[in-house]
Amino acid sequence: MKFEPAIREIGDRSPYIWGPTPFKDYLAETGQDTSRKTPEFISVDHLEKLNSSLKNKDIMVLRMGQSEGTGTQFVLIRIENQINDLFFLDDEIFGLDEPSPFIPNKKISELFPFYLFEKLSETNLVNFAFASGLLSRALSLDNVDQSPIPATGSINPTFEFCPHSKIQNVLKHKRGQVQVDGVFLAERNGSQALFVLEAKVGSSSKTLAKHKLLYSVLALSDSVPPGIPICPVYLRVNKASDGLIFRFAEIDIADPREETISLDAIKPISTQSHKLPNRLSLF
Incomplete structure (x- = not known):
């Protein structure tokens, strides 16, 4: 897919929002192949995946759910010299963390199923963090011996947010699919809290798009x-x-039930790193 027609239209304007516009309509209007799959081009999980033409112009693409036209709609956001504001950068977040050894304080029978696989999927590694008590320890939950049970799945919500604090426009994501890696309710400091988890496995990328x-x-x-x-x-x-x-990394965020959230405003407030020794490793 070529973003050049939109990039030329944006020019040097910054901060600037282009769109939202239906993906298929954009392809048709710019003479491109309309059979292309939408997620491949406008679903960006990490900075390394961002189209180089966009990255070179400090432009981010965001998927915005259903459109009134043909297919999913998307927007382009230009923030000159500040595109990193829209990503969590692992080297900045975890760079100084020295992983502490973690030995699960669980019966072998509770963790045995995880060792039946030669290699665990992203979902199972997340489940292991729950089952082993690692996540409870990392988040300082009140009952570290009891492993919370996460729910996961996809939903098609409508919501509003601001792409950057320098941009006053509020964007509306309309009934687009959102995948939730994990969500669970637990007590911390004597009060219940809802924890929402986004997980990534492997070193092919060292960033995470904040909108995820x-x-x-x-x-x-x-x-x-x-x-x-x-x-x-x-x-x-x-x-x-x-x-x-x-x-x-636990992320600081204003209450979305009370105010509109800007992508650049969500930032880590605490981090922890733990190492599962090789003899206990799941890879």
Whole structure:
């Protein structure tokens, strides 16, 4: 797919929003192949995946759900010299963290199913973090011996957000599919909180697009009672020479039930890194 027609229209304007516009309509209007699959081009999970033509002009693409035209709609956001504001950068977040060894304090029978697979999927590695008690420890939950059970799935919500604090426009995501990696309710400091998890496995990328976590939070927020805080968590799992490293970043976010959230405003407030030694590793 070629973004050049839109890039030329944007020019040097910054901050600037182009769109939203239906993906298929854009292809047709610019003489491109309309049979192209939408997610491949406008679903960007990390900075490394962003189209080079967009990246070179400090432009981010966001998928915005259903359109009145043909197919999914998208927008382009230009923030000159500040495109990194829209991503979590692993080197900045976890760079100084020295992983502490983690030995699960669980019966072998509770974790045995995880060792039946030669290699665990992203979902199973997340489930292991729950079952082993690692996640409870990393998030300082009140009952570290009891493993919360996460729910996961996809929903098609409508919600609003601001792409950057320098842009006053509010964008509306309309009934687009949002995949939630994990959500669970647990007590911390004597009060219940809802934790929303976005997980990535492997070292092929060292970034995470902030909207991946924000979309999950906004998709769920209207169904969460006002007295329960919503706590986003970014989990990165990497293989090291001497074990498996689980890195957690808890994200600071205003209450989306009370105000419109800007993508650049969500930032890590605490991090933890733990290493599962090789003899216990799941890879």
